[in-house]
Amino acid sequence: MTDLLWQKAGVETNAKIMKFLAGDDVLLDREFFLHDIAASKAHVEGLANIGVVSAKEMGDLKRELDALAEDFRAGSFVLDERYEDGHSAIEARLTERLGDAGRRVHTGRSRxxxxxxxxxxxxxxxxxxxxxxxxxxxxxxxxxxxxxxxxLPGYTHLQRAVVxxxxxxxxxxxxxxxxxxxxxxxxxxxxxxxxxxxxxxxxxxxxxDRAHTTQALGFGRMQVxxxxxxxxxxxxxxxxxxxxxxxxxxxxxxxxxxxxxxxxxxxxxxxxxxxxxxxxxxxxxxxxxxxxxxxxxxxxxxxxxxxxxxxxxxxxxxxxxxxxxxxxxxxxxxxxxxxxxxxxxxxxxxxxxxxxxxxAIEPAMYATDVAIEQAAAGVPFRDAYKAAAQAAAQAGQGRTPESSLAARTSAGAGHDLRLDVLQHRLDGLSS
Missing domain, CATH: 1.20.200.10 (Fumarase/aspartase (Central domain))
Known part of the structure; x- marks a missing residue:
């Protein structure tokens, strides 16, 4: 592992402890590495805006960050156990290539x-x-x-219910x-x-210059x-x-x-x-x-x-x-x-x-249709419900799945799916 960013003079590290601390962090950082590099570029620009790094240093740092990203994509730079994490790998690479300019990149930020x-x-x-x-x-x-x-049979409680x-x-x-x-x-x-x-x-x-990094990285707002x-x-x-x-x-x-x-x-x-x-x-x-x-x-x-x-x-x-x-x-x-x-x-x-x-569509599955029709004709629904329940086996007489669906006129039901409404909602997400 390369020198630790936080290493203090006179303090020895223990390999077992370091392995436990690192875990698989450096491997997981591969997933976030390109985003870390992009954020580092924005940070360098922000440091240049307030005079902490010079215009030349900013250009050098951004060039090397782009090169690191390209090497990572190509597989010529591997984020592995040589580094404590992706953050230290970025700083180590910049310091190796640019010396003091690389050592300045962490100014004002933390891991x-x-x-x-x-x-x-x-x-x-x-x-x-x-x-x-x-x-x-x-x-x-x-x-x-x-x-x-x-x-298609409609189920409630995994029991055949309605058409x-x-x-x-x-x-x-x-x-x-x-x-x-x-x-x-x-x-x-x-x-x-x-x-x-x-x-x-x-x-x-x-x-x-947090406003700059917010804009440069495409964020909608600053986390204040x-x-x-x-x-x-x-x-x-x-x-x-x-x-x-x-x-x-x-x-x-x-x-x-x-x-x-x-x-x-x-x-x-x-x-x-x-x-x-x-x-x-x-x-x-x-x-x-x-x-x-x-x-x-x-x-x-x-x-x-x-x-x-x-x-x-x-x-x-x-x-x-x-x-x-x-x-x-x-x-x-x-x-x-x-x-x-x-x-x-x-x-x-x-x-x-x-x-x-x-x-799989059996006669009893039309019983609800029968009850609703009787209620629409003036029979109190609970009376219509009881009558339909008693004659459920005969509820399908003269009926077909198509007739049942065609009579289902409530919005969203078989006769009136309102697919145009759903399509409009979906299209609205593309705008």
């Missing part, structure tokens, strides 16, 4: 606001991906909802993912705040209070995981439906072959493994959020406990986004089995 700003930039990137995935899922669902509707349709099923998930895209955008607005320049949580005795910058660590990460969890909750319920619908007992849905796998021992099996892991993905993201929440039982100010939040955040976000990315093609490629769905 605390370095990781805060790199994390915020990374989270903004991931939230943009989350919104994109949710919009793509909603788009596919609306496309399929607009296709000719096929009768539904494939169009209603897709429309329900379309609206859910439109809301999830909106939540991603709202969370973006929450975390779009620049903490660079708050240092270790108490500011510094320099007139740092240095103390709140530290208090917000973990809180903002949890907000992103909560937005991601919202999308994965809908994914879990969708995957549960598909897990049931693909069984031989239901036989409503066939999945594209690439979304299934075979058994290692049973030659007859094709298993919906992708769907099952999509169903399980919420647990991974929820566990990441829970781990960060447990770390936040802390007083104000920075505590080293927060280092452990990086691994949880990275694992939860990357896994959750990878799961959502699979959904559009899955939903576009799945096929309905119309004959099996029609066969």
């Amino acid at each position: 605390n606001d370095q990781i805060l700003v790199a994390t915020r930039l990374w989270l903004k990137e991931k939230l943009a991906s989350l919104e994109t995935h949710c919009r793509a899922i909603a788009h596919v669902c609306l496309q399929r909802a607009a296709q000719p509707a096929l009768p 539904s349709s494939t169009a209603m099923w897709f429309a329900g998930f379309a609206e859910g993912f439109i809301d999830n895209a909106l939540r991603a955008r709202q969370t973006m607005a929450l975390i779009d705040a620049n903490p660079l320049g708050t240092a270790a949580g108490y500011g510094v005795n320099l007139p740092l 209070s240095p103390i709140y910058a530290q208090l917000s660590r973990g809180k903002f990460e949890m907000a992103v995981l909560e937005a991601l969890s919202s999308a994965l909750l809908d994914t879990r319920r969708l995957a549960w439906d598909l897990s049931l619908f693909t069984t031989a007992e239901f036989n409503f849905v066939s999945l594209p072959a690439q979304y299934t796998t075979g058994s290692s021992i049973m030659p007859n099996k094709r298993n919906p493994d992708v769907v099952e892991l999509l169903r399980a993905s919420y647990a991974t993201v929820a566990a990441s959020r829970c781990e960060i929440e447990q770390l936040l039982s802390l007083p104000s100010g920075y505590q080293r406990d927060l280092q452990f939040s990086k691994g949880s955040l990275f694992h939860g976000v990357t896994h959750g986004l990878a799961a959502l990315e699979l959904l559009p093609d899955l939903l576009a490629g799945m096929q309905w089995n119309e004959s099996a769905m029609r066969a």
Whole structure:
């Protein structure tokens, strides 16, 4: 490991202790490294604006930061155990190449606001991906909802309840993912705040040009209070995981439906072959493994959020406990986004089995229609309900799934899906 930034003369380091302190931090920093470099460039510009580094030093530092970013992308610079973390790697490289100019780069900042700003930039990137995935899922669902509707049993308590349709099923998930895209955008607005320049949580005795770094890094606003910058660590990460969890909750319920619908007992849905796998021992099996892991993905993201929440039982100010939040955040976000990315093609490629769905619609599923019709004709609803319950087995006489759906005229129901309203909401997110 290179010389430690905080090393004091006469104090020896213990390899086991250092290994415990470092953990996998330097490896995780690979994910944030390019954002750390970008923030370092903005910081150098801010230092030049207040005369702490010269114009020439600024140009040299920015050139070397760009070269470091290119070397990192190309794999010729590897962030590994030689360094305590990504921050020290940047400073070591600049000092090696530029001497005193490299030693000036950390003026007015701490590793605390370095990781805060790199994390915020990374989270903004991931939230943009989350919104994109949710919009793509909603788009596919609306496309399929607009296709000719096929009768589908509607379930409550996993018991056959009323006649539904494939169009209603897709429309329900379309609206859910439109809301999830909106939540991603709202969370973006929450975390779009620049903490660079708050240092270790108490500011510094320099007139740092925080307005410049805010603008240069594309933040919507400055995170003003240095103390709140530290208090917000973990809180903002949890907000992103909560937005991601919202999308994965809908994914879990969708995957549960598909897990049931693909069984031989239901036989409503066939999945594209690439979304299934075979058994290692049973030659007859094709298993919906992708769907099952999509169903399980919420647990991974929820566990990441829970781990960060447990770390936040802390007083104000920075505590080293927060280092452990990086691994949880990275694992939860990357896994959750990878799961959502699979959904559009899955939903576009799945096929309905119309004959099996029609066969599962039994006469009693029209009983609610009968009760509502009698109530509309003037019979008190509770009396109509009792009469329909007693004659449920005969409720389907003269009725078809199509007639039931056509009579369902309440907004959003079978006859009036309002897909145009949902499309308008989705289109509004693109503006």
